[in-house]
Amino acid sequence: MAIEHEQLSETHIVGADTQQWIVRAEDCPVLAQRHISHLGVGDAAVPYRIVRTRLSGAYIHGSLSGEGRMLLDGRWCIMRRNMMSFAPAHALHAFHAVPEKRWQYCWLRYLPSAPRSVVGTIAPIMQDFDPEPMKYAILGLYSEVFHGKGDAASCVMWVDTIERYIARFADPWRRDPRIVAVFESVMPTLERQWTIEEMAEIAHVSTEHLRRISRKVFGRSPMQQLTQLRMQHASHLLATSDLPVEEIAGRVGYQSPFAFSKTFKRMNGVSPSHFRLHTRE
Incomplete structure (x- = not known):
């Protein structure tokens, strides 16, 4: 699978048999104010295919019905009804329609300046979550922008609804003060050799309960979440700096550059040097 990832290149194919209802920041000033690049609802069929080897802003995707394929977190998954995903900035991210099946979905892409695009805020997520309310809010905004009066207050209402719904999906950990305490300590100190015992002590629970x-x-x-955050931060440094891979490894808690490269490739599908090359092309 890693070899397959390395053969991927930046791709944007929609196809004549795919329909999309899109609102972009240039269509709606409220989106620009919220640091949202674009959002929309789609109904896709082959040859619909998107590959992002250098995702600049965080990306939310919800599968409404049908079936598609998605590459996230270093692996390909089937996307069916009531599945949602969060791809952080700089992640390797791809998705496509499959033969003889249609795929209905909705999405939102943030600008690089958005808080959700900032490194260290969250690791990739893919889980069961109903995106239907998000779809209707996006279509409400679409209708106001293109078929209504473009009323600013109405647009704010729709965008508020969309963002609050995304927060319910992407931020469940912020509702548990024990997890908040742990990762507010961990995220600024990824270079530290953290143990689960130290994390459990911060949370004031046993190691098993913390798990x-x-x-x-x-x-x-x-510990898996810690590794995800380390790889996300490494991706950010590879994409935005000229630091040697050895130094980046140390900054995210790896004393061995070989161990870092092996973990990075396992989780992102490509080596650190290959990832950097694609982000600079």
Whole structure:
């Protein structure tokens, strides 16, 4: 699978049989004010295919019905009804329609300046979550912008609804003060050799209970979440700096550049040097 990832190149194919209802920042000033590049609803069929080797802003995707394929978090997954995903900035991200099936979906892409695009805010997410309310809010905004009067107050209402719904999906961990305490300590100090015992002490729970809490809110153990955050920060440094890979490894907690490169490739599908090359093209 890693070899397949390395063969990917930046791609944007929509196709004549795909319909999309899109609102962009240039169509709606409220989106620009909220640091949102564009959002929309789609109904796709082959040859619809998107590959982003250098995703500049965070990306939310919801699968409404049908079936598609998505590459996120270093692996390909089937996207069916009631699945949502969050791809952080600088992630390798791809999705496409499959033969003989249509795929209905909605999405929102943030600008690089958006708080959700800032490194360290969140790791990739893919889980069950109903995107239907988000779809209707996007279509409400679309109708106001292109078929209504473009009333600013109405646009604010629709965008507020969309962002609050996204927060319900992307920020469940912020509702648990124990997890908040742990990762507010971890995220600024990724270079530290953290142990689960130290994290549990911050949360004032046992290590096993912390594992249960983490799996509930992230779908990962605390140490797996730590690794995700380290790889996300490494991706940011590879994309935005000229620091040597060895120094980046140290900044995200790896004493061995080889171990760092091996983990990065396992989780992103490509080596750090290959990732950097694509982001600079």
